[in-house]
Amino acid sequence: DQQVKQNSPSLSVQEGRISILNCDYTNSMFDYFLWYKKYPAEGPTFLISISSIKDKNEDGRFTVFLNKSAKHLSLHIVPSQPGDSAVYFCAAPTGNQFYFGTGTSLTVIP
Amino acid sequence: SQTIHQWPATLVQPVGSPLSLECTVEGTSNPNLYWYRQAAGRGLQLLFYSVGIGQISSEVPQNLSASRPQDRQFILSSKKLLLSDSGFYLCAWTPGDTEAFFGQGTRLTVV
Numbered sequence: 001d002q003q004v005k006q007n008s009p010s011l012s013v014q015e016g017r018i019s020i021l022n023c024d025y026t027n028s029m030f031d032y033f034l035w036y037k038k039y040p041a042e043g044p045t046f047l048i049s050i051s052s053i054k055d056k057n058e059d060g061r062f063t064v065f066l067n068k069s070a071k072h073l074s075l076h077i078v079p080s081q082p083g084d085s086a087v088y089f090c091a092a093p094t095g096n097q098f099y100f101g102t103g104t105s106l107t108v109i110p
Numbered sequence: 111s112q113t114i115h116q117w118p119a120t121l122v123q124p125v126g127s128p129l130s131l132e133c134t135v136e137g138t139s140n141p142n143l144y145w146y147r148q149a150a151g152r153g154l155q156l157l158f159y160s161v162g163i164g165q166i167s168s169e170v171p172q173n174l175s176a177s178r179p180q181d182r183q184f185i186l187s188s189k190k191l192l193l194s195d196s197g198f199y200l201c202a203w204t205p206g207d208t209e210a211f212f213g214q215g216t217r218l219t220v221v
Contacts, residue, residue: 044200046210049209093208098156
């Protein structure tokens with residue numbers, strides 16, 4: 001059962017434009033969400049998180065939005081840079097498990 | 111600071127051979143430890159997690175097993191590898207339930 005879903009396996013964006021990566025979840029008990037960035041042959045690294053008491057969290061070029069009623073979150077990268085090209089996973093922890101989405105491969109075109 | 115080590119980085123093994131991937135954590139005690147596999151179209155699939163020495167929970171029936179012989183050591187094993195065991199394996203630890211830290215991963219190719 002895929003409790004965290006990323007329906008877009010890939011996304012291509014021009015450098016300087018906005019990248020929007022989407023994530024949906026089914027478990028209304030999730031109260032904390034994270035985004036991870038992963039380069040090939042490396043482990044994922046933490047990018048940004050958001051608590052369910054907020055609907056927005058910003059960190060530099062990265063902003064995560066949470067819509068609890070829609071069970072949807074999105075990661076915005078503005079402006080996108082070629083170094084942002086990677087696979088992005090959204091995740092939701094609960095108890096001893098981290099549920100991950102299937103990932104979205106972002107390509108930023110110079 | 112806390113660090114996590116995972117090795118080897120790459121491994122090519124013949125079908126039917128055994129497997130042992132090791133993960134160690136430094137700078138913390140009693141971490142929750144995890145083994146994930148990144149599979150195409152399935153994101154990061156949780157294989158095993160451990161909340162303490164000798165305590166292993168299996169999430170997915172696999173040709174794999176895990177052991178935690180020491181507080182900060184987590185080992186992923188197989189007695190006989192299958193072709194389908196090929197993939198990218200990640201060890202992770204969590205200080206609680208708010209973040210996970212990952213090792214560099216192991217690319218396993220079974221030939």
